[in-house]
Amino acid sequence: MSQLRVAVVGGGLAGIAAALSAADAGAQVTLLERRPHLGGLTTSIERDGLSFDNGQHVFLRCCTAYRAFLERIGASHQVYLQPRLNVPVLRPHEKGSAIRRSDLPAPFHLALSLLRYQPLSLKDRLGLLGPVLALRRMDPRDPALDRVSFAQWLTKRHQSPQAIDRLWNLIIQPTINVSAYDASLALATQVFRIGFLDRADGADMGWSRVPLSQLHGENSRRTLNESGVETLVNTTVTSIRGSAGSFSLESNSGPVAADRVIVATPPRTAASLGVVHDTQLAEDLGVSPIVNIHFVFDRRVTDLALGACLDSPIEFFFDRTDASGATSGQCLVVSLSAADRYMTIGSSELVATFLEELHRLMPRSRDAKVVTSVVTREHAATFRATPGIEARRAAIASATPGVFLAGAWCNTGWPATMEGAVRSGNDSALLALSLGSLPISGGPQDLERVRT
Numbered sequence: 001m002s003q004l005r006v007a008v009v010g011g012g013l014a015g016i017a018a019a020l021s022a023a024d025a026g027a028q029v030t031l032l033e034r035r036p037h038l039g040g041l042t043t044s045i046e047r048d049g050l051s052f053d054n055g056q057h058v059f060l061r062c063c064t065a066y067r068a069f070l071e072r073i074g075a076s077h078q079v080y081l082q083p084r085l086n087v088p089v090l091r092p093h094e095k096g097s098a099i100r101r102s103d104l105p106a107p108f109h110l111a112l113s114l115l116r117y118q119p120l121s122l123k124d125r126l127g128l129l130g131p132v133l134a135l136r137r138m139d140p141r142d143p144a145l146d147r148v149s150f151a152q153w154l155t156k157r158h159q160s161p162q163a164i165d166r167l168w169n170l171i172i173q174p175t176i177n178v179s180a181y182d183a184s185l186a187l188a189t190q191v192f193r194i195g196f197l198d199r200a201d202g203a204d205m206g207w208s209r210v211p212l213s214q215l216h217g218e219n220s221r222r223t224l225n226e227s228g229v230e231t232l233v234n235t236t237v238t239s240i241r242g243s244a245g246s247f248s249l250e251s252n253s254g255p256v257a258a259d260r261v262i263v264a265t266p267p268r269t270a271a272s273l274g275v276v277h278d279t280q281l282a283e284d285l286g287v288s289p290i291v292n293i294h295f296v297f298d299r300r301v302t303d304l305a306l307g308a309c310l311d312s313p314i315e316f317f318f319d320r321t322d323a324s325g326a327t328s329g330q331c332l333v334v335s336l337s338a339a340d341r342y343m344t345i346g347s348s349e350l351v352a353t354f355l356e357e358l359h360r361l362m363p364r365s366r367d368a369k370v371v372t373s374v375v376t377r378e379h380a381a382t383f384r385a386t387p388g389i390e391a392r393r394a395a396i397a398s399a400t401p402g403v404f405l406a407g408a409w410c411n412t413g414w415p416a417t418m419e420g421a422v423r424s425g426n427d428s429a430l431l432a433l434s435l436g437s438l439p440i441s442g443g444p445q446d447l448e449r450v451r452t
Contacts, residue, residue: 003028006432007249007258009237009273012040013418014406015264016220017069017425018432022262023227025433030256031229032249034236038224039216041381042418047374050324051211052294054376056316056335058174062194062202063419065426073219081206088307089119089170092360099170099308101200107132109200119166119310124159128167131157136197140190140413146390150188151181170308171196174316174337176415177288177382182338184387187415205306210323232256240273244402260432263398264406264425266380270398277399284392285409286384289377291339293354294320296372300330301358301365314357329371332358339377347375382416383409396427404428 006022008015011033019031037043044051059066061081070076086100097118101109115125131154138145150172154164169180175191176183195203208215224231235253240261242248249256263270267282276282306318316335324331334354336342342350351373358365383389393411396404406428407421414420 004260004433005258006030006260006262006429007032007247007256008262008264008406009240009249010040010264010269010406011035011038011220011231011233012264012407013042013066013069013216013421014408014410014425014428015040015262016073016216016224017065017422018262018264018406018429019224019229019231019425020069020072020227021426021429022433023224023229025429027260027429027433029227029229030258031224031231032235032237032251032253032256033231033233036234037213037217038220038231038233039213040421041378042212042216044211044213045374045376048296048372050296050326050331050372051213052324052374052376053208053212053292053320053333055290055292055378055381056207056318056320056333057212057418059206059418060195060202061204061206062199063206063417065422066417066419067206069422070215073216073223075215075219078210078215078219079206079208082204084201085204087205088304089117090307090309090361091119091311094118094311101203104200106200106202107136107197110196114167117167120163124163127158127160127163131159132197135189135192138189138193140186140193142186143391145186145189146184147387148185149181149387150183150185151179153185153188154180166310170310174335175417176385177290177337178385179338182384182386184385184389186390187385190413191415207306207318208323211325237273240275240400240403247402259402261403262406262425262428262432263403264428266407267383267394267409270394270405270407275398275400275403275405276394278394281392281394285389286386287380288337288382288384289339289343289379290381291336291342291350291378292376293334293336293350294324294331294372294374294376295334295351295355295358295370296324296326296329296331297365297368298329298371299364299368301332301368302330302362307361309357309361312357312361314354314361317358329368334358343377343379350375385415396424396431402432404432 006027008019089097239250270276321331406424408416410424412420
């Protein structure tokens with residue numbers, strides 16, 4: 001029996017995961033990526049001899065598929081994972097607080113931390129128990145949860161605006177990339193169930209200790225080559241023709257023949273290739289941007305590895321000194337999620353604004369010189385996770401038999417995260433390789449049958 005030929009269009013995390021899963025299962029795989037590098041939106045740029053990631057991409061201990069992906073590409077030693085969740089929370093001119101877990105089982109592992117959480121009044125702190133217990137009973141797959149926003153639900157459970165802004169949104173905005181006022185309750189429930197409530201260690205945070213271009217791009221390229229995957233970069237696919245069992249992909253690198261095709265691109269690109277027939281899908285999914293402002297100081301200005309911020313436009317900051325390649329001083333990145341209001345502001349103004357905010361939060365920075373500053377923007381960093389979004393996300397199986405979709409925008413049940421991207425890639429390969437004895441349409445029921 002001849003080897004099944006699988007073509008994967010797109011070299012982001014979803015496409016890499018799909019290609020490796022298919023190759024590991026014995027398929028002959030060709031990966032086509034239009035950029036000169038792999039990794040998609042998780043990449044880096046070079047400035048002044050230093051490396052700056054295009055976004056502060058964080059994962060949690062509950063991100064099991066992504067962590068297995070790192071293991072598969074030989075990169076587990078290049079990331080840091082907190083042994084225990086600990087997020088300092090800073091306010092200008094105020095005593096700091098922290099969100100950290102104890103040794104107690106979920107959901108009581110955060111109880112002591114939240115009882116001491118100074119940004120909220122004692123009444124608000126005591127009032128957190130009701131929503132926490134309610135979230136633990138809720139099923140994120142319930143379609144009713146996708147019809148309301150997280151903040152609407154919290155308000156009905158007597159959460160004050162201060163509690164929503166100073167705690168709930170502190171978690172939701174960076175994970176879903178929209179505010180609690182805009183976020184689908186279904187996805188918010190998924191975040192809290194998987195990250196905080198089902199297990200005590202689920203929200204322990206991790207991040208790369210090397211540039212993302214190395215973590216995902218270079219490691220993936222090496223692993224793909226070792227796995228026998230033909231990887232074609234600088235290759236733009238212009239059309240996909242044929243039917244199940246016999247496809248031809250036209251590209252600037254020449255035609256590629258395949259028995260199955262996995263399209264791991266953004267929704268607009270997938271639509272342009274004719275594999276997403278819903279012309280309104282990309283518009284309905286929308287986009288939500290992320291902006292990062294990177295500062296390289298001539299000296300250390302904080303001893304914290306990361307911090308969340310209140311009463312400041314800074315949402316989170318991270319120490320990226322080692323990852324940037326800086327051999328002296330300190331590199332900090334300010335990470336802004338749901339950053340629509342910052343997309344049209346010039347880089348020099350953003351640098352000035354957020355440098356002043358760092359001065360307010362970190363007095364030591366006032367005596368430091370900024371050696372380099374860089375602003376990175378991702379206009380379409382994620383889909384817009386508002387109510388109704390779960391009903392619009394695409395299934396892994398496309399409308400074209402034998403063609404499958406992958407990407408964090410697909411219906412994984414997860415927000416638009418690295419975990420969601422990897423899961424979609426794994427699932428698309430699983431369906432593509434397992435449908436010999438299943439209906440070629442490959443719907444959700446077929447995926448469940450394959451998994452079991």
